[in-house]
Amino acid sequence: MRKKTIMITGGLVILALAGFGVFQAFASSASPDYSKADVKEVINAQYPGEVSEPQLNEKEGYYEAFVERDGNKYNVKIDANTGDVVGLEMTEKGTVNNAETEKKTDTNNKSATEEKEANIEEKKVQEEEQKNENEKNQATNSAGEQKKSEGNVTVSLEKAKEIALARFPGKVDEAELDEDDGRYLYEIKIINGNEEAELDVDAFTGEILYQNIEVEDDD
Template sequence: MNKKLGLIIGSMVGATVLGFGVYHSSADAKDTKLNTDSIQQMVSEQYPGTITELELDKEGTKKVYEVEVRDGDTETDLKLDADTGEVLKEKSEVIDADDDFDDNEKENTVAKTDDLISEKKATDIAKKEFDGEVREVELDEDDGRAVYELELVKDKKEADFDIDAVTGEILEMDIDTEDDDD
């Protein structure tokens, strides 16, 4: 009886600690001085190209925006302070179209191309769970398995999916709400 009571109490304490840690580790846009619109404008003024990713994240006690900008064959990854907009980290690299082609060839060796579901089918599977606009679809290889990675957006929500490219099974689904009210 004492073992059961100890196990129950231990489980409750563990769940409470875990929940408290998750609560304090999530980045929330309403607690920042700059919202995503402000960051987009700042980045667009300083870096030519198209913003392909913009995400609020938390590093320790500091909140940062991670931004990816593509301009032709150059990709720039930025990390900006969410309160000041100061660029904390900048990394640019040239994207070689031949390298992308080689990566796709390697991915297709995991499963025969004929065995893969179509990109449209993967998109339809994701849209059954989250009816949003498709922002990005990528065929990738994860642990020897061909996977479609999809990003969909609607209103202030963003959904990321990993879908098995052979079976169509949803391997991972993550839906985030972006609150950029100031």
């Protein structure tokens, strides 16, 4: 009698476990981890476009939906429990949008070409302006060099003497305008007692270019 009772009890346990397993399997199949709203959100995040209402394939364990974008239609399959994309296939290929895309591409290419040509033209204008500016500067410099002549210096002889005397006081013994390698300068000789100074003053800037002082020996 006891043995029979144990066997019956064991059988009931097995039936209970089997029933629980069937219930779990049914529950898992009937209630996937991802809802339709979750699946639609997943699809929108990865494949922007017009998404149809996802349909659950309970047997295979995935949702199926269609996405339309740029005239093309795609079939998307999403795992009902993980949210992973398990299938993606183009079912229809748009024709009108492709033509519009090609038109946009042609327009963009044309715009890029026009912009490139405009940049080249602008560069030519800038180069021409720079060339004219350089020629103008060269002409100005040449005119400036021509002005730097004996009869058109900016520092007068009297001014040069003042500059020299301010450096070395005394009596101006000699002063004359001279040219040295295209540079005009005043050569001025000043005597102060037994000291004698020779100074060169730039005839255009008034800068003292050279100074030499000698002391005469009384003996």
